[in-house]
Each structure stands twice: as C-alpha cells, then as structure tokens.
Amino acid sequence: MGRNRILTIGGCIILIILLFIGLVYEIKKVPDLNWVSNLDYEDKDPYDAFVFAQLLNERYGSDNVSIKDEESELDTLNQNQLYISLGQNITFNNEDERVLKKFIEAGNNAIFIGSDIEFTLPLPPVIRGVDLEDSTATTYYYPDEDEPSNLDDEDDVEEEYHEENGQQYDDQYYENSDDSEYNQYDEIDEDNIASDTISRSTKLNTEIISFTDSILNFDFVPFDSAANQYSYKHYYDDFERAKFKPFSHFYNYAGFEHEPIIYAKNNVSICSKIELGEGNLYVHTVPDLFSNAATRQSFYLDHFNNVFSQINADKVLLDKPDPFSSLFDRSDNKSPLQYILGNPSLSWAYYLLVATLILFVIFRGKRTQRIIPTMQKNTNTSMDYIKALSTLYQKQKQNSKLVRHMRDGFYHRIKSKYYIDHKDEFFVEKLTAKSKIDAGEISNLTHKLNSTTGAEFTDDQLIILYNQIESFYKKAK
Helix, strand or coil: CCCCHHHHHHHHHHHHHHHHHHHHHCCCCCCCCCCCCCCCCCCCCCCCCCCHHHHHHHHHCHEEEEECCCCCCCCCCCCEEEEEEECCCCCHHHHHHHHHHHHHHHHCCCEEECECCCCEEEECCCCEEECCCCCCCEEECCCCCCCCCCCCCCHHHHHHHHHHHHCCCCHHHHCCCCCEEEECCCCCCCHHCCCCCCCCEEHHHHEEEEECCCCCEEEECCCCCCCCCCCCEEEECCEEEEEEEEEEEECCCCCCCCEEEEEEHCCCEEEEEEEEECEEEEEEEHHHHHHHHHCCCCCCCHHHHHHHHCCCCEEEECCCCCCCCCHHCCCCCCCCCHHHHHHHHHHHHHHHHHHHHHHHHHHHHHCCCCCCCCCCCCCCHHHHHHHHHHHHHCCCCCCCHHHHHHHHHHHEEEHHHHHHCCCCCCCHHHHHHHCCHHHHHHHHHHHHCCCCCCCCCCCCHHHHHHHHHHHHHHHHC
C-alpha cells in the first residue's frame, strides 16, 4: 500500500470522527456567572438581589435606604422604619432577637424573606382541651375557632388536615415528636401546666413547612376567586429546563395569628403579616422571587409592588443574615475577666496579682540593668604608628629607608601645595619663586634627599635632614 493511499485513508477517518463529534456534541458559550444563591444587595449575579435593592431605592429614596453593617444598631426610639432581612437561612441570637422585637413593638415594620427562618414570636398560643387533673393530658393549639370536634382522635385530625391541604405526607412526619417540623401539635407536660409556666412564645420555624415542585403558583387573593394567578418557574442555570426546588409556606394550623398576603396552592400562604405590639412583622418564605434571575419573568415588578405597597417607611435598613449568629450569643456569653471582676474575692486576688507583677518588673529591672562602661578618650593612633615604625627602622639600622619615606612625603607635600613636580628640570627655580626661600638652601635639601640611593645615613645626618625639612615648612610661604 502506497504512502499517499495511507494518508488519504487516515484523513478520511479523521474527517468522519470530526463530523460525528460535531453532530453529537453541541458547543455553547457559557457566561462567567456565579450561580450560587447569595442574595447580595450589591452583586449582579443571577441569584443576587441587585435589582431588588434598586427598586427599594426608587420606592423609598436612595438617601433613606442603607445597608446594615456590624457596627450599626436598630433605632428603637423612633417609628415608621423598615428592617429587611433577605437570605435563604435567617437566624438571630438572643440579644439581636430581643432588640429586633423591641424595634418592631415600638411601631416599626420588619420583613423576613427566607425559606428557613428561626425567630421566637412573643405571642401567647391558644390553649384548649387541657385536663389539669390528668397527667397524661395532651394540649393542642388552634388559631381558629373551628378546631376539630373530636380532640381525642388524633388520626381524625390528621386526616382532616391532609384533605384540606391536598398533600400526602408519610405518617412518620406526624408522630408525637417535639423534633419534627411537620408536627402540628405542641405538647405541654404536667409540670408546666401545674406551675402555670406555660411557654408564652412560639418558634416561627416550627410553623413553616415546604413542598417540592418546579412551578410555584401564587396570587394575592385566595385561589377560589376569579383572580389571575402568577406562576414562578424555577429553572436550571441555562434557563431552559425546569428544576425541582422546595418552596416553604405557612400551613393552616399555625400556632399564631397571621394575616395571609400571598396565597399558594391549597390555600396556603407564602407571605403573611404578624402584628407585634404597635408594629408588624412580614414573613415571605420564597426569597427566589426577589432575585435577579426572577426579573426574567413578567410578574417580578407586580409582585414587588404588591408586597411593599402595604409597607410605608421613612427609613429602610437592609440586613444580610448571618447563619452563625445564633452560635455567638452576646447576652449569655461573658468573658473570663468579666466573671472574675464580678466576684469580690476573685477581683481582689486579680488586683493583687497585677500589682505584684508591676512591682516585680520595676525592681527586677533595676537589679538586672547592665553597667554603663567608661568611655576612653580618643587617641591619635597615627603618631603611635609613626613612633613604632621609626623605632623599628632605628633598631634595624635602616636609616636610608626612613630617608626615602621622608623624601616621598616632602615631594608629595610640595606637589599638593605648590603644584610642582620634583621631576621638573626647573623644580628648584619654581619652588624658590613660590616659597620665597633661598635657592641654595632648597638645592642643598633636594641633594640630600636624592642621595639616599646607595648611601648610608648616620643618626646625626638623619636628624640634620629632618631639621632642614621642618625648617623649610616653617619658612615657606
């Protein structure tokens, strides 16, 4: 088989493979977006709430809308304010919950928009069917007057609830368990009833249940009327396929009074109004309806206007819920120092320990301080060097080497002062003219300096030469 034929067959095979890949696989340009549901007020990703924040600015005025930070606190002295908490999970610690209740009861409004909300409502539940003498009696809570007639038959109550809501739940969700969020009955033991300390609060998270679907039908009136319905479709990231998602809502037998605002199927509510003191708490259990992705659906603006048309406010405070806030309860947690100072005996021991440490640092620091060394006077080491070098040459009888050093030093000084080189043939004449010293004296001095080669100088001759050089320095101008 020839080479050209092999290349032709191989090219055909590769072409067939490429055609097959092109028919089977579809290449799409995926936008660089964050599809995590963060519901941030300042971000523009699909499941953030930038559009929601802009609509609030338009409705209440941008100067009246602010985002709450860690240092800002709720104003519990003024009225007609609105607090908004938007997130999938909304929870508070005891201190924040107490301040928020005081804020609402002072005549302000608050709205929680989340699918999982933990908040204690300071409302007394309605109690019926209590036998104070029977230790096995079970107390049921009903918000309306039309409670089931047979309180002893719990199965009949469950069956009636199933029929009204049109939903099928497993029997395991309706067992008498305090931990089940689907248990619509709260049980109070004999001790609480006998001591008259029945709980005067209701946990909001125990009153919300959920169902899973891809479409949420809702309206602002009950579905048995002739009003139009809105349909929210929860899509995948490509906005083409429907995605199943749990939607939270209030069930009919909630243990507190609430006024439904938005109705879902089976006459349940996804947004309700709860009166607290002089203010109102609004609870919306579907935060996705306020996300940026929900703006692709035509009802977004109608839904926003219907919800916030009922709330008037001069000031709006937006809050991002912290899912870990309940773990750090500022009202219950005290630092070790606060506990010590709160006990008189421990506080005196703490102050004594601090004073002892201060005294130890002061006196121990004085005992271990280093002695400051005596500073010696600076000396002229150059003279010591010259003296040592002269003594060395004198002991070795090397006067000629000293003469050469004296000569080099003399010529260097003349050159530096008078700018005359000793190799210049008119050296004597120029030096005489500049130094104003007799030419004969300069000639005699230069002759002795230049005769160092091959001649030995005695100590007397060395002294005479040194004196002549010093005399020249003194008389030269």
